[in-house]
Amino acid sequence: MQTKYKFIYLACLYSLLIPALFFSLSATKTPVEASSEVIVQEEEQEEQTASQNGHTFLLLGIDNASHSSDVIMLAHIDSNGKNLKLLQIPRDSYAGSHGKINSIFARAYTEAAKAKKSESECYTLGAKALASHLSTMLGITVDRHAILTLKDFRTLVDSVGGVPITLPQDLDYDDPAGGLSIHLKAGKQVLNGKAAEGLVRCRNAYPTADYGRMDAQKLFLSAFFEKLRYHTSPIKLLSLISKAYGYVKSDLSLTETLSLGRTLLATDDDCLFAATLTGKSVKIGGALCEVLPKDSVKEASLWLEGKYNAQNAEKACVGSNQAAKSAYESQPEIPFTPQNAKGKATP
Numbered sequence: 305m306q307t308k309y310k311f312i313y314l315a316c317l318y319s320l321l322i323p324a325l326f327f328s329l330s331a332t333k334t335p336v337e338a339s340s341e342v343i344v345q346e347e348e349q350e351e352q353t354a355s356q357n358g359h360t361f362l363l364l365g366i367d368n369a370s371h372s373s374d375v376i377m378l379a380h381i382d383s384n385g386k387n388l389k390l391l392q393i394p395r396d397s398y399a400g401s402h403g404k405i406n407s408i409f410a411r412a413y414t415e416a417a418k419a420k421k422s423e424s425e426c427y428t429l430g431a432k433a434l435a436s437h438l439s440t441m442l443g444i445t446v447d448r449h450a451i452l453t454l455k456d457f458r459t460l461v462d463s464v465g466g467v468p469i470t471l472p473q474d475l476d477y478d479d480p481a482g483g484l485s486i487h488l489k490a491g492k493q494v495l496n497g498k499a500a501e502g503l504v505r506c507r508n509a510y511p512t513a514d515y516g517r518m519d520a521q522k523l524f525l526s527a528f529f530e531k532l533r534y535h536t537s538p539i540k541l542l543s544l545i546s547k548a549y550g551y552v553k554s555d556l557s558l559t560e561t562l563s564l565g566r567t568l569l570a571t572d573d574d575c576l577f578a579a580t581l582t583g584k585s586v587k588i589g590g591a592l593c594e595v596l597p598k599d600s601v602k603e604a605s606l607w608l609e610g611k612y613n614a615q616n617a618e619k620a621c622v623g624s625n626q627a628a629k630s631a632y633e634s635q636p637e638i639p640f641t642p643q644n645a646k647g648k649a650t651p
Contacts, residue, residue, distance in 0.1 A: 349379060357609045358382040358626065362435050362449040364409065365457070366427075368481075373409040373434060374505075375521070378444070380608045389642065391604055392580040396514055400623025408434045420577075426555045427451055441601060443610035451553035452593035454505070460496030460548055461528075464536065466494040469527040475502070477509050500524060506607035574596040579607065595631035596621050603640040624645035 340446045341465075358381050365375025375394065380389040395406040402408050412433035416426040435640065437448035452460070461467060465586055486502030486509075488495075510516020532541060549558050581604055583594030598614075601621060605612040622628045 307496050327550050330458050359447045360444050360608060362446045363429060364451045365449055365452050371410040371413045374406060387575045390578045394514055394594045396594045397583055398595045398628050400620055404593055408437055437620055440616045441611045442605040442608060443606050448555050454501055456551040458501050461497040461500045463544060464531060466496045467528050468494050474510050477507055497513050497645045574644055577642045577644045582638040586627050586631045588625055588627055595628045597634060597636040598632050600636045600640045606611055607642060
């Protein structure tokens with residue numbers, strides 16, 4: 305793994321979607337009547353089990369127009385709070401009856417909007433729908449979520465004064481329908497919000513399409529993290545986190561978010577592990593989808609300390625499609641290999 309990609313996911317947590325990771329384990333419970341003691345005991349047992357396995361959070365990057373989830377990540381903090389694992393999931397992953405996985409959020413959001421729900425409720429219901437699917441696929445429990453739109457992404461980049469970065473190649477691409485125009489030269493430069501959006505959205509400039517875009521996102525977020533951690537004072541950093549809290553859609557309080565920011569400042573790089581699920585391209589219903597292989601899904605589930613269930617995983621990744629089932633049963637083209645910043649395998 306190249307050095308420039310090492311801190312991709314911490315970058316995302318630390319800046320774009322930072323509210324999603326902190327979970328208040330010391331929250332007090334509301335008093336209940338004696339007749340509810342059995343229910344309370346059951347809830348406490350479930351919470352204790354979740355605590356023993358750590359906590360998992362859903363991080364999403366959402367397109368403003370279509371509300372499709374073009375960035376999907378899961379972050380897992382183990383029970384002792386020392387190891388952080390981050391899993392990136394391709395947006396074109398096949399999701400059984402749902403079609404592509406990035407449509408799950410959009411469909412739930414649209415249905416909520418038609419029912420005249422508030423914007424906040426639409427985002428929450430979209431996140432819950434996608435979290436439910438991922439829970440079925442990986443046997444995990446998603447505790448919290450955080451969502452960032454493209455508009456808010458531009459605002460965030462501009463709020464830090466742009467991001468210094470070295471691009472490995474020229475990028476020239478125009479998509480009037482998608483509102484995307486990117487013309488960047490290889491080499492060192494500072495990207496403002498608009499240019500950064502073009503970089504992380506562009507996929508047609510790469511032979512590997514979406515996987516090339518995910519690599520570009522890794523490169524950008526690594527540079528973004530470096531700007532925050534090594535070239536931003538702690539006081540300014542906490543101020544930026546406070547401002548970001550105003551436009552990141554999350555179910556965490558500002559106090560929890562700031563506490564997480566302080567925690568991440570002291571995080572040991574050796575304890576940060578990242579992995580990407582890679583699929584096999586299969587044309588299903590006229591659309592090219594990425595079918596995630598069974599072995600990779602199982603490994604990712606166990607890596608995130610999920611309760612892997614073969615039947616549920618197949619239902620989530622295949623549904624009843626035979627072409628998808630064939631790809632699902634085949635061996636992964638790219639092994640599932642989580643690593644930390646120094647290339648060390650995950651514990």
